[in-house]
Amino acid sequence: MTSADEIEPASPRSRPPWHWLATPPRHLAAFAHLWRNVTIAGLAQELARREPDFVALIDGQRAMTRKEWLEEAQALAAAMADTGLQPGDVVAFQLPNWHEAGVLNLACAIGGFVINPIVPIYRDAEVRQMLQDCGARAIFSCGMHRGFDFAAMARRLRDELPDLRHVFVVRPEAGEVHECDYARLLETGRDLPRHPAATDPDAVKMVLYTSGTTGRPKGVLHSHNTIEHIVRSSYEHWGVRPGDTIIMPSPVTHISGYANGLEAPLICGTRVVLMERWDADTAIELIARHGVSGTVAATPFLVELAAAARLASTRLPSMRWFACGGAAVPADLIPAANRAFDNMTAFRVFGASEVPLVTYGWPHDEHLAATTDGKVVSYDVKIADDDGTHLPAGVEGEILARGPSMMLGYANHEQSAEAIDDEGYFRTGDLGRLSADGALTVTGRKKDLIIRGGENISAAEIEDVLRSHPAVRDVSVVAMPHERLGEGVCAFVVGEGTPASEQDLCDHVAASGLARQKIPERFVFVDDFPRTASGKVRKDVLRADARTRAG
Incomplete structure (x- = not known):
């Protein structure tokens, strides 16, 4: 098996940041005997052959049979390849729970593309970091959804990111004109020859970003296996x-x-x-x-x-x-x-x-x-x-x-x-x-992490934004109990100069481009933080304070 660091890129495009990675890496080699060495591309073909009319995927718009799912994914993979995308290229998507996400995921497995799911709550700041870090070549975005224009954001980011070449729009509103929407791409692919990639099940299948404990997002890599x-x-x-x-x-x-x-x-x-x-x-x-x-x-x-x-x-x-x-x-x-x-x-x-x-x-x-x-x-x-x-x-x-x-x-x-x-x-x-x-x-x-309704939120990321406000000398963000979502965001703020209101600070976080879920639900203004002998902030004490304040 050839490690990824021995493979030259197929074209003069940027290498993915994981070009150093051997597949499988050393820490997984001992478990290789437990894998079936298959991809969903092959599994989908077998399922469609055995029971083509079984309804496998249902969303609010459509019920798809296995045959329909496979055929549309094959057409989409062919169309993406026709745009110049190559096996190993990263294809991002920022979509709600729509059937198109299922078609795209299977199409990427067929075409050998690396899928990059991006949670729809993220805005310019987070999406820019993720797309830039993984060198995404394409992104599938919805148009206007819940009051936000995702396609416009994707086009803004494309102008800033040299690797990002394609923006495909899924379910644009009536009358919206886009360079290429999903439906048109799918129809084009139905008439193209299909040459599925011979994808290695050990190869990188997905890069999924998680906030972790710092403001720098981490790209988690998984294989098909x-x-x-x-x-x-x-x-x-x-x-x-x-x-x-x-x-x-x-x-x-x-x-x-x-x-x-x-x-x-x-x-x-x-x-x-x-x-x-x-x-x-x-x-x-x-x-x-x-x-x-x-x-x-x-x-x-x-x-x-x-x-x-x-x-x-x-x-x-x-x-x-x-x-x-x-x-x-x-x-x-x-x-x-x-x-x-x-x-x-x-x-x-x-x-x-x-x-x-x-x-x-x-x-x-x-x-x-x-x-x-x-x-x-x-x-x-x-x-x-x-x-x-x-x-x-x-x-x-x-x-x-x-x-x-x-x-x-x-x-x-x-x-x-x-x-x-x-x-x-x-x-x-x-x-x-x-x-x-x-x-x-x-x-x-041990992590300085807030889990709000299952969504990981980095405290450090919010702290960095709040510290840029002229009325904030220092800030420490911790989790506080939330009746429905498990944890909410509480910011302890040491002020500077003219005090800022809670609304001023909320507006400041919102204007930074961070997701609205990262705007603190509570601000506590303090003179200083409890600290260890070495000067480190005692976040355990602040969390206990936040729990008390939350009742």
Whole structure:
């Protein structure tokens, strides 16, 4: 197998930042025997051959059969190649949970392109960083959506980024004129010859950006093999069968929404119902109409689904499982939610974009499902102290994990070297305990990270923006409890000169181009921060203060 650093670029274009990466990297080589060495391009062909009329993907606009999904993806791949895109080029998309995202994802697998999902909440500042870092050659954007013109933003960024050559618009509004929209591209591809790329399952399939603990986004790299393995093995553990219907309210630009919404129907033969926007009452109607059997979603969705089911006097008998995570899960939540349904078992899971689903949950043990964050199945997990020393069962320390579904690395070599230890374990930055029987319980975070409704928010990124305000001498941003979303954003501010109002600071963050979800919900004005003897800010004290203020 040839490592990527031995391959010369096919054209005089910028090399991807991961050109140094060997495939598979050393920390994954020991798990290669667990991979099937397939891509969704080949799997989709086999599924379409066996049962072409099976409806595999449903959104608010359309229900697509396997045959339609494959044929449209083949046409789109041919059209993208006709524009000059080459295997290995990065193709970004910033779309809601629409069926077009599923077509594009399969088309990239067929054409050998690297897919770059970007969450729709991001604006110029974040999107520019991501596209520039990965050297994206094309982006698929919606037009005007929820009051924001995504296509206009993409065109602005194209003028600034020399690698970004193509902006394709999905579902433009009537009367909008664009250089190339998705529908026109698809029709062009139907008449083109098809020459699918011979894609290596070990090759980089996806680059997905996560905020991490600093303002610098990290490009998480996955291969076809790592994603395929986590979907297949978790569905086997949960008892998901071919033909089952899954509902997906999580964004398909997140690792959970991407894997379960766009990949699982082609890996496991399931059907997916995509929700463009979460609404518990709508979810109940869709679950009943389509006979949905389960989902993977953030904790607030489970709480709201159970409450809505009680109000609607329905027990949703088709629902068998609900894997939840992304926010704190109180121990009494799981049994309380289970009592709202006839046949459903909810359970906690733990993972990250870098190590998707370290635990698969306890679908057959309600006590463990409610009191731990799941059962470690396909990963090796160790709990370590600050010096990296392996700690015994039951002792709290940092959670480190390695396994066949771990990322290849970050796009940036230095970030990878810092995140992966000498034994090939990824340092999650989360604290926890591991029992002798493989039950993992997360107890806290070393990372300076805010998880708002399952969305990672970098405190440092917000701090950098607020410090640029003339009335702010210093600022420290921490998580605070949020009744619905798990965590919100609280900013402790040391002022400078004429005091700024909370609205002034909110407007300042909004004007920076950051997503509105990063605007602090609460500002606390202080004379100084609590500090350690060495002068470091005691964020643990500030978090406790924020919890008290939040009541």
